[in-house]
Amino acid sequence: MSRRIILHVDMDYFFAQIEERENPSLKGKPVVVGSDPKNGAGRGVVSTANYEARKFGIRSAMSIARAFHLCPQAIFLPVNYDLYEKVSEKIMQIMKKFSTKMEPVSLDEAYLDISGVVSTYDDARELAEKIRNEILRKERLTCSIGIGPNKLVAKLASDFRKPFGLTVVRPEEVIKFISPMRIRRLLGVGPKTEKILNNMGVRRVGDLEKVHLWKLVEKFGKRGIQLHEYSRGIDNEEVVEFWESKSFGREITFEEDTNDENVIFKAIDNLSLETHQDLVKNDFSFKTVLIKVRYENFETHTRARTLKFPTIDLQTMVKVSKELAKFFLNSNRNIRLIGVRVSGLVKRTEQKTLFEDSMLSA
Numbered sequence: 442m443s444r445r446i447i448l449h450v451d452m453d454y455f456f457a458q459i460e461e462r463e464n465p466s467l468k469g470k471p472v473v474v475g476s477d478p479k480n481g482a483g484r485g486v487v488s489t490a491n492y493e494a495r496k497f498g499i500r501s502a503m504s505i506a507r508a509f510h511l512c513p514q515a516i517f518l519p520v521n522y523d524l525y526e527k528v529s530e531k532i533m534q535i536m537k538k539f540s541t542k543m544e545p546v547s548l549d550e551a552y553l554d555i556s557g558v559v560s561t562y563d564d565a566r567e568l569a570e571k572i573r574n575e576i577l578r579k580e581r582l583t584c585s586i587g588i589g590p591n592k593l594v595a596k597l598a599s600d601f602r603k604p605f606g607l608t609v610v611r612p613e614e615v616i617k618f619i620s621p622m623r624i625r626r627l628l629g630v631g632p633k634t635e636k637i638l639n640n641m642g643v644r645r646v647g648d649l650e651k652v653h654l655w656k657l658v659e660k661f662g663k664r665g666i667q668l669h670e671y672s673r674g675i676d677n678e679e680v681v682e683f684w685e686s687k688s689f690g691r692e693i694t695f696e697e698d699t700n701d702e703n704v705i706f707k708a709i710d711n712l713s714l715e716t717h718q719d720l721v722k723n724d725f726s727f728k729t730v731l732i733k734v735r736y737e738n739f740e741t742h743t744r745a746r747t748l749k750f751p752t753i754d755l756q757t758m759v760k761v762s763k764e765l766a767k768f769f770l771n772s773n774r775n776i777r778l779i780g781v782r783v784s785g786l787v788k789r790t791e792q793k794t795l796f797e798d799s800m801l802s803a
């Protein structure tokens with residue numbers, strides 16, 4: 442396997458930075474984007490806050506009432522999701538030019554596999570500078586970028602120095618870089634997992650590295666293997682390209698926000714069935730399954746998996762979708778919208794020809 446170089450871009454205080462750009466008089470003042478604080482009686486949450494507001498302890502997902510209590514003089518703005526989505530599209534278009542493979546993970550965040558574009562970490566840094574500058578020049582917004590040998594490290598690196606940071610972690614620096622980090626920083630370590638690990642005396646990634654694999658598997662099942670790998674900075678997840686590639690999918694906004702697994706899985710059954718009907722009608726197999734989740738506070742994430750071979754099997758679509766969705770269920774937040782999408786489409790007639798060709802040449 443050739444060595445990958447992965448770049449992760451994350452916009453700085455995204456929703457709030459856009460608000461500042463639209464209204465420069467906000468600059469330098471604490472700004473909180475979220476639901477209506479109603480003078481401290483509001484029941485919603487904070488979507489994000491600019492760095493001035495963070496100085497008062499305000500954070501994403503905190504109750505808006507608490508944010509109001511911490512800093513009543515802050516400027517509280519409603520979530521203008523349509524605007525953020527438009528800006529997000531423009532940023533994604535810019536990034537896309539710089540790589541052959543891009544995977545947007547949320548409105549303000551994307552992975553780029555740049556292995557095909559650069560072969561050294563010095564060139565990768567230069568490329569990152571170009572991306573950062575172009576986003577700044579064209580959109581007047583800052584972002585932070587991380588570069589590393591895989592997605593896990595690249596994401597931790599983009600978060601390392603913010604705002605307008607650029608952090609490069611070479612393969613030989615990975616262990617030193619991640620060991621001191623709190624385990625909570627690892628993808629998939631939510632409050633529950635963190636608590637269990639804390640009880641085992643594990644607080645930092647370096648502590649996790651010392652725990653035997655069998656012990657992690659005993660506690661966490663298959664996920665234990667992943668934790669074991671993450672603790673060593675290992676992550677073989679591919680950057681999955683689905684940007685603008687032809688795809689089929691459906692999504693649904695729940696009547697009421699929910700984190701009931703039964704309700705969500707039932708929705709996945711239905712969305713998969715409808716997506717599958719489209720595939721059959723158009724005679725396509727799929728290779729990639731993608732799940733999209735929007736939480737009650739509009740934070741939106743996607744997660745995808747690519748199969749080894751294209752398939753038309755509905756059960757596979759359902760099974761992979763549910764596995765991907767599970768990842769989002771152990772958060773304390775309710776889900777507002779869920780979507781199932783398949784890409785990496787192959788015309789079934791062409792697939793047959795390909796298969797026969799390979800049989801002939803074998």
Ligand code: TTP
Pocket residue numbers: 451452453454455456457487488489490501502549550603738739740741
């Ligand atoms: P983040 O990248 O997590 O946060 P951020 O861009 O606001 O700040 P940072 O500089 O630390 O990257 O999330 C991106 C956007 O997603 C954020 O601007 C608002 C939204 N969001 C929510 O609505 N709720 C949340 O709980 C989080 C974490 C994000």
Ligand code: MG
Pocket residue numbers: 451452453454455549
């Ligand atoms: Mg961000």
